[in-house]
Every structure is written in structure tokens, then in C-alpha cells.
Amino acid sequence: MRPDGHSPGMSKEVTDNAEASRYEIRVDGELAGFAQYRTRPGKIVFTHTEVDGAYEGQGVGGALARGALDDVRAKGLAAVPLCPFIEGWIDKHPDYRDLVAD
Secondary structure, three states: OOOOOOOOOOOEEEEEEHHHOEEEEEEOOEEEEEEEEEEEOOEEEEEEEEEOHHHOOOOHHHHHHHHHHHHHHHOOOEEEEOOHHHHHHHHHOHHHHHHEOO
16 A cells, blocks of 8 residues: 555546446456446536445545536537535535536
8 A cells, every 4th residue: 555545556436327327447457446427418417426335435435426427518519516525526626616507
């Protein structure tokens, strides 16, 4: 474990599982968490985020939020953070506030 709390070489990958309406994060290939969403015209509505307890405190939730919101930005959509985790993450990262739908 490095001083920053991450294991050396731990790979994190965020993907949009559109069939399940959720962004998923995999750590070293294992599903570690997800952010559920609903789509609305021009918007992604985040409803629930969950990280497996085995991965808590390792930056997995933050990596999931960043990856999901980066994808929302790349698609030219707005985010509606109904989920308290996503809403709180955006509050701590003001450079993502422009994504939040009015």
C-alpha cells in the first residue's frame, strides 16, 4: 500500500453499462461499484451510487463519479445529481458544477 492509500498498480476502469442504466467501476477487473441513472432528454439523472465495502476508502467512489461525469460531459449532456454521493462529489469539485442541469 502506498502512502496515498492506493495499492500499486491497481487499475480502475469506469464504463457505461447502458443496458443496466448504470456506470460501473472495475478495480483490477472486479466490479467494485456503480452509479445508477435514468436518462431524460439531454440529461443523465443520477439516482444511486454504491461501492463494495471491500473497496471503501480507496478512492473508488471518487474515480467512479469522475469517470461518469467525464462521460456525461463528452456526450454533451447535463447531469442531475439526485444521488447524495454524486451531488457531494460535485460540490467538492467545482470544475464539474457546469454539468449540473438548472
